[in-house]
Amino acid sequence: MDMLTIGAFAKACRLSPKALRLYDELELLRPARVDPDTGYRYYTAAQLERARLVAWLRRLGMPLARIREVCDLHSGDPAAAAAEIRAHWARVEAETAVRRDLAAFLVDHLSTPSREDTAMLELRYAARSDRGLVRPANQDAAYAGRRLLAVADGYGPRGEGASDAAVRALAALDTAEAPAGGVLELLEDAVREATRAVREAAGPQKAGAEAGTTLTAMLWTGSALALAHIGDSRAYVLRDGALFRITQDHTVVQSLLDEGRLTPEEAESHPQRLLLLRSLSGTGEPVPDLRLHEARPGDRYLLCSDGLPTAVPDDRVRQLLTDAASPDEAVRALTDAANAAGGPDNVSCVVADVVRPTA
Numbered sequence: 001m002d003m004l005t006i007g008a009f010a011k012a013c014r015l016s017p018k019a020l021r022l023y024d025e026l027e028l029l030r031p032a033r034v035d036p037d038t039g040y041r042y043y044t045a046a047q048l049e050r051a052r053l054v055a056w057l058r059r060l061g062m063p064l065a066r067i068r069e070v071c072d073l074h075s076g077d078p079a080a081a082a083a084e085i086r087a088h089w090a091r092v093e094a095e096t097a098v099r100r101d102l103a104a105f106l107v108d109h110l111s112t113p114s115r116e117d118t119a120m121l122e123l124r125y126a127a128r129s130d131r132g133l134v135r136p137a138n139q140d141a142a143y144a145g146r147r148l149l150a151v152a153d154g155y156g157p158r159g160e161g162a163s164d165a166a167v168r169a170l171a172a173l174d175t176a177e178a179p180a181g182g183v184l185e186l187l188e189d190a191v192r193e194a195t196r197a198v199r200e201a202a203g204p205q206k207a208g209a210e211a212g213t214t215l216t217a218m219l220w221t222g223s224a225l226a227l228a229h230i231g232d233s234r235a236y237v238l239r240d241g242a243l244f245r246i247t248q249d250h251t252v253v254q255s256l257l258d259e260g261r262l263t264p265e266e267a268e269s270h271p272q273r274l275l276l277l278r279s280l281s282g283t284g285e286p287v288p289d290l291r292l293h294e295a296r297p298g299d300r301y302l303l304c305s306d307g308l309p310t311a312v313p314d315d316r317v318r319q320l321l322t323d324a325a326s327p328d329e330a331v332r333a334l335t336d337a338a339n340a341a342g343g344p345d346n347v348s349c350v351v352a353d354v355v356r357p358t359a
């Protein structure tokens with residue numbers, strides 16, 4: 001068999017000899033032969049295809065460990081390798097979308113010297129939590145105040161205590177003075193505090209019977225809302241008649257959807273539909289999504305536990321939110337609709353309007 005020197009092989013596949021030596025060490029691309037005396041590496045022409053694939057995937061920014069998986073799949077099942085690349089790219093796009101929002105907010109924030117107009121805004125709010133018609137207890141907790149909005153959905157043997165503890169830990173933010181800056185850091189610290197409180201409330205954890213809670217909270221700055229989110233409770237905004245969801249569910253199924261491994265139809269009936277990928281629990285260090293959301297006068301925000309979307313379709317939620325004259329009317333209409341649909345789960349809703357102060 002014709003052997004190529006590392007230099008010739010490098011030229012043919014557009015990888016540097018230095019990169020080739022690294023990929024050999026990582027077992028990503030082993031040379032066909034290593035001279036026992038000189039240590040020189042030799043490759044065959046048949047290895048060029050794999051080497052070129054590695055070079056392309058590097059250009060895509062794929063981590064080396066992932067590249068090895070794709071290459072190994074590629075030799076036996078090219079379609080599976082293609083699916084891996086699609087999944088990788090979907091994840092990159094999802095991560096980029098989060099950073100794009102943050103960048104847009106910062107650009108706007110820094111290029112508007114005076115925010116007198118929006119700094120005058122206030123929240124009008126209401127919260128309602130209901131046991132529903134099936135569950136024996138209400139393990140949800142909901143809170144709405146001048147500055148803090150929060151929904152938590154507890155699970156496990158002491159789920160009620162867990163959701164209560166999380167919301168109570170955050171409620172301290174409601175009475176504190178408005179922060180001059182660093183609102184996301186403030187919220188992040190509060191979530192850490194809430195985690196400690198949940199851990200205490202959940203007590204000693206038995207394997208397979210852990211208690212914990214979701215948490216979706218927004219902190220008002222006077223012109224923006226800082227959002228902390230972990231689990232499958234949700235936040236929406238009704239703006240100009242359209243309803244936008246501003247959180248991603250941290251469920252196993254949502255992550256499969258994001259990576260294109262599951263279609264929305266398959267997701268509906270997936271056995272792990274409700275399995276949480278992330279939450280505040282008695283074990284592990286939870287990682288919440290954190291972001292700033294710029295508010296506009298006329299915005300109506302909705303925070304809810306999964307008991308609402310599992311019972312009431314988005315279209316109906318939008319209609320009820322649009323029709324309600326006040327936040328109080330909205331939370332009543334939404335929880336009533338969930339119960340009219342059988343009330344399969346605890347349901348909690350927090351609604352807040354962004355308004356110019358009247359007095």
Ligand code: MN
Nearest residue numbers: 153306307345
């Ligand atoms: Mn629930």
